[in-house]
Amino acid sequence: MSSCHRCGAATPTGRFCAECGAPVAASPAAGPGSASPRDASAGRTARVLPWVVGALFVVLLAAGGALLVLREGPEEPAAVDVPRGGAGRDPDRAPTSAPSPSASPGEETAPTPTGDPVEVAAAASITVPATAPSSVDVADGSTTSYDDTRLVDGDPTTCWRTSGDAGGSEIVLDLAEPVALSRVGLVNGYAKTATDPRGTTYDWYSLNRRVLAVEWVLDDGTTLRQDLGESRELQTLDAGGAVTSSVRLRIVAVSAPGDGLDAKDYTALSEVSLLGAPVAAG
Incomplete structure (x- = not known):
């Protein structure tokens, strides 16, 4: 019904x-085109099933990623280079600065002057080339010698001299102690005049050879060149305070002898001066 x-x-x-x-x-007969309740349910299931499968896939994918992370564990810290024979640096420890060179144990400091510069050449031990023989003073007939002590006696009317042209030879002065050398100098010829009993005056500076250029060589190899003029006075050069215990005076250039019958073929130096201050070792 x-x-x-x-x-x-x-x-x-x-x-x-x-x-x-x-x-x-009349109630319609179930034909080929009509759908039964079972078919309708199947259709709904077919429509819903792809969404369910997709959701399950997403869930499985997320679960797999989490499992992979758990399996790999936390990231390892970066490796720290460890010097041979020593431990690695503690990252929580504050860095320390390296000691300054002046603080290194056993390191010596540069010597420093202990006073004002004084003349130190007079106390030096002197080595010279061959010395010319003694002569007779025309003024009074006394014997005049030309040994190395004449270089540092403070008297420019005396001299050390050697035969001929002394270019290329050296005079060595070994000091009594190391000094900070501030100035060097010399009188570059025989700075003496003499008058004989007849009234004739002899200028030994112009009649002997004069030194025209020298080099002062110090312990550390420092070389100071000095060009000299035609002067009977002490000619000096700044040495800069270099510390040395010896000085080599190298003769670089020499003049020709003077003119006339009284000219002397000798290279002469009347005086050598070294001003320096003793130093205290660090």
């Missing part, structure tokens, strides 16, 4: 409704 499609009354299987007289439609 079915219900009336107009009034909803239950109607027998007739052609018209007993209540409102509306024609009763």
Whole structure:
């Protein structure tokens, strides 16, 4: 029995409704195109299934990633280079600065002067080339010698001299102690005049050879060149305070002898001066 499609009354299987007289439609037979409740349910399942599968795939993918992370564990710290024979640096320890060179144990400091510069040549031990023989003083007939002590006696009217041209030879002065050498100098010829009993005056500076250029060589190899003029006075050169215990005076250039019968073929030096201050070792 079915219900009336107009009034909803239950109607027998007739052609018209007993209540409102509306024609009763026959129940449609299940044909090939109609879907049963089971088919409808299957359709809904088919439509929903891809979404369920997709969701499950996402869940599985996330779970797999988490499992991979758990399996790998935390990232290892970067390796620290360790010097041979020593431990690695503690990252929590504050860095320390390296000691300054002046603080190194056992290191010596440079010597420093202990006073004002003084003349130190007079106390030096002197080595010279061959010395010329003694002569007779024309003024009074006394014997005049030319040994190395004449270089440092403080008297420019005495001299050390050697025969001929002394260019290339050296005079060595070994000092009594190391000094900071501030100035060097010399009188570059025989700075003496003499008058004989007849009234003839002899200028031994111009009659002997004069030294025109020298080099002062110190212990550390420092070489100071000095070019000299035609002067009977002490000619000096700044030595810069270099510390040395010896001085080599190298004769670089020498003049020709003077003119006339009284000219002397000797290279002469009247005085050598070395101003220096003693030093204290560090």
